Amino acid sequence: MRADVITIFPEYLAPLDLSLIGQARRRGVLDLRVHDLRDFTHDRHRTVDDTPYGGGAGMVMKPEPWGEALDRLVAGQASRPVLIVPGPGGMPFTQAMARELATEDWLVFGCGRYEGIDERVYEHAAHLAEVRVVSLGDYVLNGGEVAVLAMVEAIMRLVPGVIGNAESLVEESHEGGLLEYPVYTKPASWRGLDVPDVLLSGDHGRIASWRHRKRLERTAARRPDLLHTASAITSADLESVP
Numbered sequence: 001m002r003a004d005v006i007t008i009f010p011e012y013l014a015p016l017d018l019s020l021i022g023q024a025r026r027r028g029v030l031d032l033r034v035h036d037l038r039d040f041t042h043d044r045h046r047t048v049d050d051t052p053y054g055g056g057a058g059m060v061m062k063p064e065p066w067g068e069a070l071d072r073l074v075a076g077q078a079s080r081p082v083l084i085v086p087g088p089g090g091m092p093f094t095q096a097m098a099r100e101l102a103t104e105d106w107l108v109f110g111c112g113r114y115e116g117i118d119e120r121v122y123e124h125a126a127h128l129a130e131v132r133v134v135s136l137g138d139y140v141l142n143g144g145e146v147a148v149l150a151m152v153e154a155i156m157r158l159v160p161g162v163i164g165n166a167e168s169l170v171e172e173s174h175e176g177g178l179l180e181y182p183v184y185t186k187p188a189s190w191r192g193l194d195v196p197d198v199l200l201s202g203d204h205g206r207i208a209s210w211r212h213r214k215r216l217e218r219t220a221a222r223r224p225d226l227l228h229t230a231s232a233i234t235s236a237d238l239e240s241v242p
């Protein structure tokens with residue numbers, strides 16, 4: 001998988017050099033490139049923003065640097081990427097979207113700042129890429145970089161070869177629509193708190209059933225909205241939770 005990130009704060013993406021994503025980049029499993037939008041400006045001050053037409057507070061990102069960046073990266077290439085532009089008004093970013101994007105060959109992430117990117121950039125980009133405006137959640141950040149860090153991690157960990165043990169992806173939160181089960185490690189007793197006996201039993205059938213039950217109870221308690229669309233549960237499961 002190739003992924004490009006366009007930003008005015010390339011150092012914000014430095015965490016993508018670390019841990020599993022960083023190792024996958026060094027192993028050549030991920031071809032992740034970060035581009036400074038200011039490298040696509042031509043004035044002395046490397047200007048990327050200007051005042052909004054129609055008035056109002058704040059600044060808007062100028063279309064020219066974005067147009068040049070996208071043309072340089074995408075125009076004339078044999079394949080067409082998915083351009084993901086984070087924004088509070090975007091489609092919700094979900095595990096299902098992460099799974100789908102992990103199957104793409106090429107993703108481009110555009111990190112906006114200020115009051116946003118000139119709308120004509122989205123229109124121009126539609127000739128070069130499949131454009132998706134995606135939101136991390138219903139709260140307001142100052143720019144797209146934090147969202148891209150989260151999205152890149154959520155997507156790239158699903159790319160084959162990035163995580164060594166693919167089995168660990170099976171029963172994690174939101175896989176099958178349920179939250180994750182509680183986990184424990186040594187010591188078996190800690191400050192008077194004991195690991196549930198079933199987990200010490202060695203009975204893998206009982207352990208699997210207990211874990212499924214815990215996922216169900218945790219989802220019902222914290223995210224009841226997920227229950228009716230979860231693929232990992234039966235009608236009997238649904239009737240068994242309050």
Ligand SMILES: CN1CCCC[C@@H]1Cn1ccc2ccc(-c3n[nH]c(N)c3C#N)cc21
Nearest residue numbers: 086087112113136137139140141143144147
């Ligand atoms: C505050 N300021 C004026 C109102 C509009 C947004 C703007 C700030 N801003 C600029 C670019 C940009 C990109 C993403 C986000 C963002 N916020 N919340 C999310 N879930 C986000 C995502 N994903 C915010 C951004």
